[in-house]
Amino acid sequence: MKAIVYSEHGLPIQDARSLYEMELPKPEPQPRDLLVKIRAIAVNPVDTKVRRGMSTDTPRVVGWDAVGTVEAVGAAVTRFKAGDEVYYAGSLIRPGCYAEYGLVDERIAGHKPKSLDDAHAAALPLTSMTAWELLFDRLGVAEGGGDGDALLIIGAAGGVGSILTQLARQLTKLRVIGTASRPETQQWVRELGAHDVIDHSRPLGAELRALGVENVRYVAGLTETEAHYPQIVEVLAPQGKFGVIDDPKTLDAMPLKRKAISLHWELMFTRSLFETPDMIRQHEILERVAALIDAGTLRTTLGEHFGTINADNLRRAHALIESGRARGKLVLEGF
Structure with missing residues (x-):
C-alpha cells in the first residue's frame, strides 16, 4: 500500500x-x-x-x-x-x-x-473527542448545565476550539467567550456560536472587563498556555477550573493555590x-x-x-x- x-x-x-x-x-x-x-x-x-x-x-x-x-x-x-x-x-x-x-x-x-x-x-474525530473530553470529562460541565457561568476558550479558531465552541454553545448554558486575534478568525468563532470574541494578543482581563465580565469559572487553554498563564490565573474565578491541551515547557501549579483553582490535563490519546x-x-x-x-x-x-x-x-x-x-x-x- x-x-x-x-x-x-x-x-x-x-x-x-x-x-x-x-x-x-x-x-x-x-x-x-x-x-x-x-x-x-x-x-x-x-x-x-x-x-x-x-x-x-x-x-x-x-x-x-x-x-x-x-x-x-x-x-x-x-x-x-x-x-x-x-x-x-x-x-x-x-x-x-x-x-x-x-x-x-x-x-x-x-x-x-x-x-x-x-x-x-x-x-x-480527534478534535471532537478532545473537545468533548475536555468539556464534559475533565472540566466536569454537565450537559444542559453551566447557567450563570462562563467558559473562556483561548484559541477558539483552531481545530479543537472550533468544535469546543459549538459543544459549549449547543449543549450547555455557559456563556461562551472565544479568543482570536485576526478579523477572519474572530468572524469564524462568531459563526460557530460564541457569545463573545476577544483578542488574546491583548490583556485578557481588560478584554473581559470590556464585556462586563469580571472573571470566568472555566478556562480552556488550547494554545500558548505558557504565555497566557498569569492572565489565566487572574481571570479565573475562585474555585474555577482550568483545562489544558497544549505543551507548555513548564507549568507551575502554585499560583492556582490561592484561588483553589483545579488543573485538568486533556490528552485524547x-x-x-x-x-x-x-x-x-x-x-x-x-x-x-x-x-x-x-x-x-x-x-x-x-x-x-x-x-x-x-x-x-x-x-x-x-x-x-x-x-x-x-x-x-x-x-x-x-x-
Missing part, C-alpha cells in the same frame, strides 16, 4: 525528506481491529509534533484523523462489519493514517456522519495508550457527535481542503499548522 512517512525526525518541513512516499505491506487486523480503506484524512498539530520530535528506527506513518470503509474486521469485533463507513483518530502507539489502509480498535472508532462527505467528516477500562467512551463520543452532526446541531470544522493525499500536499499542510495561522481543520482526500 502507498504510505507517507518520515524516517528522520526534526527535519524542517521544507526538506523533501521530512515526509516522503513509500510502499508498505497492507496491515492485518488483530482481534478487536477494523481494517479500514482510507479515503480522507485531516492534519493536526500532533502530527507535526511527532514528526519533529520523535525519533524512529523504521519509516513511521503519522496522522490521527481518518475516514474510510471497513474492509475486514478482527475475530472479536462486535460493533462494525465490512462495508461500514467509519471515522476515527486512532492511537499514538500504532501506525497513523497517512496511508491507503489503517487499523483501528473498534472501541475508538465511530460510524461516519451520514450527512457529511468524506472530507468534512475527516475534520472531526490517554484512553488508547493505556487501554483504560472506559476506552469505549471514545466510540460513544464519536457516535454521539455523528448524531449531532446529522441532526444539524453541530457543523463540521473543515477550514481548508489541501487536495489529494501525497507527500507534497502533506508538507504544505504541516507548514501551515506550524505557522500557527491555520483556521479550522486541514483535510486531504484520495490517493
Whole structure:
C-alpha cells in the first residue's frame, strides 16, 4: 500500500525528506481491529509534533484523523462489519493514517456522519473527542448545565476550539467567550456560536472587563498556555477550573493555590495508550457527535481542503499548522 512517512525526525518541513512516499505491506487486523480503506484524512498539530520530535528506527506513518470503509474486521469485533463507513483518530502507539489502509480498535472508532462527505467528516474525530473530553470529562460541565457561568476558550479558531465552541454553545448554558486575534478568525468563532470574541494578543482581563465580565469559572487553554498563564490565573474565578491541551515547557501549579483553582490535563490519546477500562467512551463520543452532526446541531470544522493525499500536499499542510495561522481543520482526500 502507498504510505507517507518520515524516517528522520526534526527535519524542517521544507526538506523533501521530512515526509516522503513509500510502499508498505497492507496491515492485518488483530482481534478487536477494523481494517479500514482510507479515503480522507485531516492534519493536526500532533502530527507535526511527532514528526519533529520523535525519533524512529523504521519509516513511521503519522496522522490521527481518518475516514474510510471497513474492509475486514478482527475475530472479536462486535460493533462494525465490512462495508461500514467509519471515522476515527486512532492511537499514538500504532501506525497513523497517512496511508491507503489503517487499523483501528473498534472501541475508538465511530460510524461516519451520514450527512457529511468524506472530507468534512475527516475534520472531526480527534478534535471532537478532545473537545468533548475536555468539556464534559475533565472540566466536569454537565450537559444542559453551566447557567450563570462562563467558559473562556483561548484559541477558539483552531481545530479543537472550533468544535469546543459549538459543544459549549449547543449543549450547555455557559456563556461562551472565544479568543482570536485576526478579523477572519474572530468572524469564524462568531459563526460557530460564541457569545463573545476577544483578542488574546491583548490583556485578557481588560478584554473581559470590556464585556462586563469580571472573571470566568472555566478556562480552556488550547494554545500558548505558557504565555497566557498569569492572565489565566487572574481571570479565573475562585474555585474555577482550568483545562489544558497544549505543551507548555513548564507549568507551575502554585499560583492556582490561592484561588483553589483545579488543573485538568486533556490528552485524547490517554484512553488508547493505556487501554483504560472506559476506552469505549471514545466510540460513544464519536457516535454521539455523528448524531449531532446529522441532526444539524453541530457543523463540521473543515477550514481548508489541501487536495489529494501525497507527500507534497502533506508538507504544505504541516507548514501551515506550524505557522500557527491555520483556521479550522486541514483535510486531504484520495490517493
